[in-house]
Amino acid sequence: MKQLLCVLLSAMFLGVCGPAAAVDYSPHDTVVYSHMTNVGPLNPHMYSPSQMFAQEMVYDPLVKLQEDGGIGPGLAERWSISEDGLTYVFFLRKDVTFTDGQAFNADAVVKNFRTIMNNESRHNWMGIIDKIDRFEAVSPFEFKLVLKSPYYPCLEDLSLPRPFRMLSPASFPEDGDTSKGIKAPVGTGPWKLVKTELGEYDLFERNENYWGGKPNPANVLVKVIPDPVSRAIAFESKEIDFIYGEGQINFDAFDRLRKTPGVEAKISGPMGTMAVALNSAVGPTKELAVRQALQYVTDKGSIVRGITLNTHPQADTYFSPIVPYCDLKLEPYPFDLNRAADILDKAGWKIPQGKKFREKDGQPLAIDFCFVGNNAAHKSIAEVMQAQAAAAGIKLNLLGEEADSFYSRQKGGDFGMILSPTWGPPFEPHAMVSSMLLPSHADYMAQIGLPMKAEIDAKIHEVMSAVDKKERERLYREILTTLHEQAVYLPIFYSVFFEVYRPDHLKNVGFGAGGTDIPFEKITIE
Amino acid sequence: MLKFIVKRLLSMIPLLLIVSVVVFLILHLGPNDPAMSYLRLSNIPPTDEALANARAELGLNRPLVVQYFEWLSHALRLDFGISFTTKAPVTKHLLHYLPNTLYLAGVSMLITIVFSLPLGIMAAKYKGRWPDHFSRVLAYIGVSTPSFWLAFIMIIVFGVKLGWLPTMGMGGLRHVIMPAVSVALMSTCINMRLIRGNMLEQMHSRHILYARLRGVKESYITRSHVLKNSLIPVVTALGMHVGEVLGGAVVAEVIFAWPGVGRYAVAAINNRDFPVMQCFILMMTVIFVLCNLFTDILYAALDPRIRLEEASSNG
Secondary structure, three states: OHHHHHHHHHHHHHHOOOOOOOOOOOOOOEEEEEEOOOOOOOOOOOOOOOOHHHHHHHOOOOEEEOOOOOEEEOOEEEEEEOOOOOEEEEEEOOOOEOOOOOEOOHHHHHHHHHHHHHOHHHHOOOHHHHHEEEEEEEEOOEEEEEEOOOOOOHHHHHOOOOOOOOOOHHHOOOOOOHHHOOOOOOOOOOEEEEEEEOOOEEEEEEOOOOOOOOOOOOEEEEEEOOOHHHHHHHHHOOOOOEEEEOOOOOHHHHHHHHOOOOOEEEEOOOOOEEEEEEOOOOOHHHOHHHHHHHHHHOOHHHHHHHOOOOOOOEOOOOOOOOOOOOOOOOOOOOOOHHHHHHHHHHOOOEOOOOOOOOEEOOEEOEEEEEEEOOOHHHHHHHHHHHHHHHOOOOEEEEEEEOHHHHHHHHHHOOOOEEEOOOOOOOOOOHHHHHHOOOOOOHHHHHHOOOOOHHHHHHHHHHHHOOOOHHHHHHHHHHHHHHHHHOOOEEEEEEOOOEEEEOOOOEEOOOOOOOOOOOOHHHOEEO | OHHHHHHHHHHHHHHHHHHHHHHHHHHHHOOOOHHHHHHHHOOOOOOHHHHHHHHHHHOOOOOHHHHHHHHHHHHHOOOOOEOOOOOOEHHHHHHHHHHHHHHHHHHHHHHHHHHHHHHHHHHHHOOOOHHHHHHHHHHHHHHHOOHHHHHHHHHHHHHHHOOOOOOOOOOOHHHHHHHHHHHHHHHHHHHHHHHHHHHHHHHOOHHHHHHHHOOOOHHHHHHHHHHHHHHHHHHHHHHHHHHHHHHHHHHHHHHOOOOOHHHHHHHHHHHOOHHHHHHHHHHHHHHHHHHHHHHHHHHHHHOHHHHHHHHHHHO
16 A cells, blocks of 8 residues: 555656756856846846846847946937937947847837837826927938927936837737737847746847957856745855845845855945835825934944845945936035934924823824835834934834835825935936826825925926026026935945855956946856 | 545535635735735736736636536636746646646655665564664654755755765756655654554554463564554555655755755745635645545555444445
């Protein structure tokens, strides 16, 4: 009977479902990276589940974000802008073909723009969507884009990882509507997606004819590893070669790896800001004094030391000074408990005899602090800030909830404070500042109680259409200075990307220009 | 026996219906808004207009009863809708991942059986001597060790330090060893002690004493009388271990990046991907019920009293 039992179970489990074969690749010419999910269908004109870093690998934009934050040539080798800022003419490269052999030309660009604009409601989070009036192929290699009104970040929006990326005309569905799906992920980028094994890996092969020069590695293998701890271990056991990005591994794993001999662990420059938005419309944070006091009671240095293990730079302004238009030399709010106490006392928030927290007119100084509860780093930040605020008599009620409840609160303005990281390059400052106009965003809800909100919104509209750079600098200075002085945001630290590899195996490893661009093509394998 | 199996299969229908109602209600009456989840996972800003469109698209603006029956009618055709996250049919992806989980669970069950049987027998046969002490210590460690902790320790020792076994992914037999051992350890230890206890109980029963008096060989007594009778409760326990193993596989799949259905479900729960969660819970219910049925059939095959009882009640 024992044998029968064994045979039955063996047949049931092993006979029916045998193991899949592991991916076959040569470690001498393949960079092995990992990501939390498969890269998805890689539709260049759509969003989730296509992963942005992989869309960047396969598809090119007309213009590309540069490392200095500026815009440089992409599929367009140059462009001209009319004096009124309404007409853009892009002069396209003549030496480009899609990886399926289709020619790249102005007709292909028109076809891509047409399908994107036919689905404009899906992309209306971008300022440019509302501004596009018409577009046409002027000649085989000249593409003209006409706007309804001037929009200075036009080129910035066109450089974003989606949706303005070029799909091969042969990969369009019969009805031309890519929002419902594409035939195959074929672009002009440095990589081709050649194989996907669901839940296991995605394999990319280099585009031998890439117009920007043949990529160094022959392949990029992206293994699916959802857990950051498992990813760090996979690196240590040499299952993967390369860790890159934000949130790929935990702070302590990075700290351990950077102390490991033979491992190079690099930290990028600022890639966004971990900030808290303070609601100026409801509760105690309606008062400027309370918002300012919260700035002074937060010891950002201890958060950086204790939570990020000194991997992230402390943030004193909402946008890092390296972001275009944002090096404004604004006066930081230092950690100063006495000053916070003084401001609160003057505003009438006093600690009653025998009590721990301040009150005014019988109302306690208690603020709801919302964050996504299953995010360990966000939870730690909230807990440290709660303890720091308590030292000044401010009670923070921590509301760590699941993502939907969190976003419902954000949308409805149902929060006192809310963790609200910025989007990083290439979305800063223009896309982030534009989003301050949209009621579904935390920024809008946080600012709505400001007496000068209408003025801020008017300036945001103005800056987006300002043709003159000096004028834009002035307007950004005014907008960001007002928000800083009104203490609507409490920046904590600038988020960074981690990059971990073994220098005896990989060389020429660097950071990409934007938050989604991983420069695999420059890497050389020893 | 056939009637017994058919009867048990029919009894699954009301059970699954009840489970389907509970699953549907829990997910729809909870604090989460599926429309909000849908928008968040699709990277669409949740404006009032977008929320209204999503509710209409997902059919959430109709009465709950109508929603339930429509969902059920699709579910009966194995159509659980489209995942909010992957935008792919849920059933297709779950069926893709299911064999991998069954493979891991199957190997874990095999480890449980192959190790718990000899160790349990040795512990009973040499009661109070070193094999018994060894099995006791092993059982103590095994049931007290969380599977995720064991998984990480094994990864560090056998994957990182010694480099003997791959630390992640699916491939050849070497890939399955660490995940399967981490899943199987607790069940193995419980089973081992159960076999020991049952065997000792059998050893002290009268029919064994009489067999010895008749001069039957000790090895024959152990094999045919003691072990065979001891296995009956063990089969029941193994049926329950299937649940433990499938539950443990969820943790192992995340740690070892094993492309199984548990990892898919954990991601769905984190993302509030309602269609996947509903399908996963129903599918696991079916598997559990089928395992229980399988256990009962084995039970009847092993113990003639159950067969006869069943036959007499039917006759």
